[in-house]
Amino acid sequence: MSELTRRQFLKVTGVSLVGSSLALMGFSPGKALAEVREYKLTRATETRNTCPYCSVACGILMYGLGDGAKNAQPSIFHIEGDPDHPVNRGTLCPKGAGLIDFVHSASRLKYPEYRAPGSDRWQRISWDDALERISALLKQDRDANFVAKTPDGLTVNRWLTTGMLAASASSNEAGYITHKVARSFGLLGFDNQARV
Amino acid sequence: MAQRILEPGEIETLAQRSIPRVRLPARATVFARRASRLRDLSTSIGIGDYLRFLAVLVDAQHSLLADLSVCIPTPAHLKASAGHGMPPIQPAAWPRTDAWFETLKGICDALAAHPEFPLGVSETVSRLRRAPREWIEAQADALLQCGDQAIDGAAAPLVMAALQVHWAALAASFTADAVRALDVPGLCPLCGSQPVASVVYAQSPYQGYRYLHCALCATEWHMVRVLCSRCGASGKSIAYQSAMVGAKQENDGSAAEAAVRAETCEQCRCYRKILYQEKDPQVEPVADDLASLNLDLLLGQSGYHRASGNPLLWQPNGN
Numbered sequence: 193m194s195e196l197t198r199r200q201f202l203k204v205t206g207v208s209l210v211g212s213s214l215a216l217m218g219f220s221p222g223k224a225l226a227e228v229r230e231y232k233l234t235r236a237t238e239t240r241n242t243c244p245y246c247s248v249a250c251g252i253l254m255y256g257l258g259d260g261a262k263n264a265q266p267s268i269f270h271i272e273g274d275p276d277h278p279v280n281r282g283t284l285c286p287k288g289a290g291l292i293d294f295v296h297s298a299s300r301l302k303y304p305e306y307r308a309p310g311s312d313r314w315q316r317i318s319w320d321d322a323l324e325r326i327s328a329l330l331k332q333d334r335d336a337n338f339v340a341k342t343p344d345g346l347t348v349n350r351w352l353t354t355g356m357l358a359a360s361a362s363s364n365e366a367g368y369i370t371h372k373v374a375r376s377f378g379l380l381g382f383d384n385q386a387r388v
Numbered sequence: 389m390a391q392r393i394l395e396p397g398e399i400e401t402l403a404q405r406s407i408p409r410v411r412l413p414a415r416a417t418v419f420a421r422r423a424s425r426l427r428d429l430s431t432s433i434g435i436g437d438y439l440r441f442l443a444v445l446v447d448a449q450h451s452l453l454a455d456l457s458v459c460i461p462t463p464a465h466l467k468a469s470a471g472h473g474m475p476p477i478q479p480a481a482w483p484r485t486d487a488w489f490e491t492l493k494g495i496c497d498a499l500a501a502h503p504e505f506p507l508g509v510s511e512t513v514s515r516l517r518r519a520p521r522e523w524i525e526a527q528a529d530a531l532l533q534c535g536d537q538a539i540d541g542a543a544a545p546l547v548m549a550a551l552q553v554h555w556a557a558l559a560a561s562f563t564a565d566a567v568r569a570l571d572v573p574g575l576c577p578l579c580g581s582q583p584v585a586s587v588v589y590a591q592s593p594y595q596g597y598r599y600l601h602c603a604l605c606a607t608e609w610h611m612v613r614v615l616c617s618r619c620g621a622s623g624k625s626i627a628y629q630s631a632m633v634g635a636k637q638e639n640d641g642s643a644a645e646a647a648v649r650a651e652t653c654e655q656c657r658c659y660r661k662i663l664y665q666e667k668d669p670q671v672e673p674v675a676d677d678l679a680s681l682n683l684d685l686l687l688g689q690s691g692y693h694r695a696s697g698n699p700l701l702w703q704p705n706g707n
Contacts, residue, residue: 204684211704216542218506224434231631275596
């Protein structure tokens, strides 16, 4: 039986070719062996991922180049819908179809930036500064506009002046927590993966 | 790699449609297409004369298949195999009738009519014609992985070709709906054989889906992409390697244009080739696998193993 399993996979070499059907029947493997010297292996990758835009969470295939070595920068050259993905079956909306430009965009956002009122330039700020500023502004807006009672006296929990768009590939748990936080705030303009 | 565009109204219909799981061989085209592809590819590569020889062999398969009638599995047999989760026409359990032996004779006759091939071909043909039936049956068993006789490497493609005709006829007698998936996604759902290569089709309704092509019965079955067809590894273990003339460096972009690539797996260090119909509409798994022998040699140098051989080119294990 070991004979059988060994034959299942084999390393193709000059030696295996010399013992192959081709050579045994009198054809020459010499030219093929000489020819191979002109060739080189090139390597590409296909990587499954999820479109980052909305809560539909379409499956995508990202085509990249690169040898997978530690220092080599893999470069993505094409993105398309994943045909095997049950949600989108290989299709993408116009935003998703433009993902490749999003990846390579010269103005792609890589860290928090701030443009002061009246200013014409963006300045880089730290994550701490950004989060503090965002939370302060959110609180300010909520304090000013929160609706606790409707004109006819009904008690409600509504914060209508702020909306939230969150998550395209988050887990059940992340969706649950996001929902808890956003609904406790009173947010109604809210889209999240937990919706689907 | 074209972006799929939906026509108005298609979104609704798409939602209900499932992926076509199986593509069965068509008797009229399976070997004819292979022969013509072999001829096309033979003009540009080092083993072109071998491919021209195989084209004659596959022509013979085509004409012999046209007149072949086979006993098809009974409903009781199909039910029993389904009940045990076994492929219905696996070679170890499915009896070979005299018809396959006649097919082998026919192949020998067809090749004997071509004196332009090397002497080894006519020697092989006359050896097969003289050989006792038991020896040939034992060769067939060995090639189908259910016997342990030492394989006659020169006769192997001829014997395999006769078996292919027989099993393609069997496979063509099925309907796609009647084919049940196996628990083992890397084996043919009809005959349980290993695939020779896989194809990513470009035409609807198969667009973008990858199908493994059975080396014996030419049935094609769907398998999710970016997944090792041998060990099931996915993600970062999988890469697509191709052989390019004069590629300056591994990252120069030419890998994106190849119609024939090897899906290599770092987990089991094996590969099978994957053909992209979008890059070349004429790709045919058996023919293109043979014509990309240089890719096998380069991968062999890099330490990768073929997950399974080509039915028309038997090779001894060099390890």
